[in-house]
Amino acid sequence: MSSFPEVHASKHAQRTLQPLTELTDKMKPSHSTKPLIKLSMGDPTADGNLVAPQILVDEMVDIVKSKDFNGYPPVAGFNDARQVVAEYWKKFCGTPGRKDQIHWRNVLLTSGGSHAIMLAISALCNEGDNLLVGAPAFPHYKTVCDSYGVECRYFPLDAARNWEADLDAAAKLVDSKTRGVLFVNPSNPCGSNYSRAHVGEIIEFCEKHHLPLISDEIYAELVFKDEVFTSIADFDTDVPRVVLGGSAKHAVTPGWRIGWLILVDRKEVATAWMKGMDRLAQLLTGSNSIGQMSLVRALTKIPQDHVDSVIAQLEEGAKVYNRLLKHDIGLSFDAPRASMFIMLKVDFNYFKDIATDMDFYEKLLDEENVQVLPGEIFGVHGFVRATTSRPARIVNEAVDRIIEFCERHKK
Numbered sequence: 061m062s063s064f065p066e067v068h069a070s071k072h073a074q075r076t077l078q079p080l081t082e083l084t085d086k087m088k089p090s091h092s093t094k095p096l097i098k099l100s101m102g103d104p105t106a107d108g109n110l111v112a113p114q115i116l117v118d119e120m121v122d123i124v125k126s127k128d129f130n131g132y133p134p135v136a137g138f139n140d141a142r143q144v145v146a147e148y149w150k151k152f153c154g155t156p157g158r159k160d161q162i163h164w165r166n167v168l169l170t171s172g173g174s175h176a177i178m179l180a181i182s183a184l185c186n187e188g189d190n191l192l193v194g195a196p197a198f199p200h201y202k203t204v205c206d207s208y209g210v211e212c213r214y215f216p217l218d219a220a221r222n223w224e225a226d227l228d229a230a231a232k233l234v235d236s237k238t239r240g241v242l243f244v245n246p247s248n249p250c251g252s253n254y255s256r257a258h259v260g261e262i263i264e265f266c267e268k269h270h271l272p273l274i275s276d277e278i279y280a281e282l283v284f285k286d287e288v289f290t291s292i293a294d295f296d297t298d299v300p301r302v303v304l305g306g307s308a309k310h311a312v313t314p315g316w317r318i319g320w321l322i323l324v325d326r327k328e329v330a331t332a333w334m335k336g337m338d339r340l341a342q343l344l345t346g347s348n349s350i351g352q353m354s355l356v357r358a359l360t361k362i363p364q365d366h367v368d369s370v371i372a373q374l375e376e377g378a379k380v381y382n383r384l385l386k387h388d389i390g391l392s393f394d395a396p397r398a399s400m401f402i403m404l405k406v407d408f409n410y411f412k413d414i415a416t417d418m419d420f421y422e423k424l425l426d427e428e429n430v431q432v433l434p435g436e437i438f439g440v441h442g443f444v445r446a447t448t449s450r451p452a453r454i455v456n457e458a459v460d461r462i463i464e465f466c467e468r469h470k471k
């Protein structure tokens with residue numbers, strides 16, 4: 061018998077929860093004999109219908125073969141990489157004056173967008189502080205907040221108005237411990253894309269309450285036909301703003317772990333925040349050199365045809381869900397305008413034996429072997445999230461099963 065005492069995990073580790081893993085771990089085997097269809101998936105590479113642009117792949121291979129970039133990059137990233145990200149982001153800033161607000165020294169290369177989220181939050185908030193986050197929210201925001209002892213304080217987004225922020229409700233949540241506002245546009249999980257007017261309203265809110273803004277814009281390229289994306293970088297305001305992005309979605313390379321953050325800070329009031337993010341980036345000694353150099357060579361050269369083809373497939377997937385609306389089955393939604401997801405609103409009055417998102421999720425999985433994600437993971441109730449990035453024939457099969465499922469549970 062060993063007398064070695066048990067080793068405990070730190071509080072920091074114990075309060076770092078992974079909602080998706082927990083849900084999957086709890087998953088009971090389905091009673092259905094039908095093959096599993098995951099509409100829960102967030103990985104665009106899963107089916108092979110969406111692929112990385114060839115130029116990016118070729119450049120990465122070339123960079124590896126050259127052996128020229130096997131050393132440590134600077135913690136903030138190679139200057140070349142920071143410059144190329146700064147140049148690239150200017151495409152989302154309409155007028156010349158606004159383009160000048162983006163300085164490459166305020167760009168930091170990260171290990172994926174998730175790392176950028178972690179740096180932006182942890183360099184801004186102390187334990188006990190709170191961050192205002194629009195819900196439904198990408199689950200990683202709460203995971204990071206919980207991990208650092210920061211309160212992820214949700215304010216509602218309105219499903220009936222293209223998921224716009226209810227800023228009156230948000231105003232009531234501001235207190236002396238509020239350190240900033242975080243939102244995602246275009247949205248995972250909502251599939252929304254905000255108008256310039258609404259992004260302007262969010263910035264005015266931050267001006268009024270003196271709150272810095274973090275905007276996750278990783279889906280900037282993936283807005284549907286006739287939609288226009290508006291970046292928070294494209295405004296004349298003194299509000300210090302951090303824009304988050306990466307290669308995971310439009311360049312279909314989530315596994316490469318390439319992301320970035322850009323501080324836009326016209327009045328230079330947030331240099332300490334930038335320095336803080338740079339300090340915290342040292343914990344990983346920066347992000348990988350090969351990925352950074354791939355951006356340098358390819359980021360601004362990804363053909364529009366590539367991006368258009370990704371968008372076309374996402375729109376095709378999204379359109380399949382319209383079939384749900386042709387049946388009276390207790391499900392409704394606004395057509396998605398961007399990103400890879402759709403939030404389905406569940407009307408519990410329709411069902412005889414489904415009263416929560418979790419019920420809907422568990423029963424659908426058990427009876428039809430279709431996996432969606434319950435709203436509670438995103439900080440809301442009465443909704444489930446489904447993916448639009450899977451091939452249309454798979455979504456079609458899933459939609460058939462969802463229709464049968466709902467009809468079977470009708471009151």
Ligand SMILES: *Cc1c(COP(=O)(O)O)cnc(C)c1O
Nearest residue numbers: 172173174198248278306308314
């Ligand atoms: C996918 C995603 C990210 C970042 O993902 P990484 O794989 O870490 O680059 C960030 N925000 C949202 C909303 C996402 O959907």
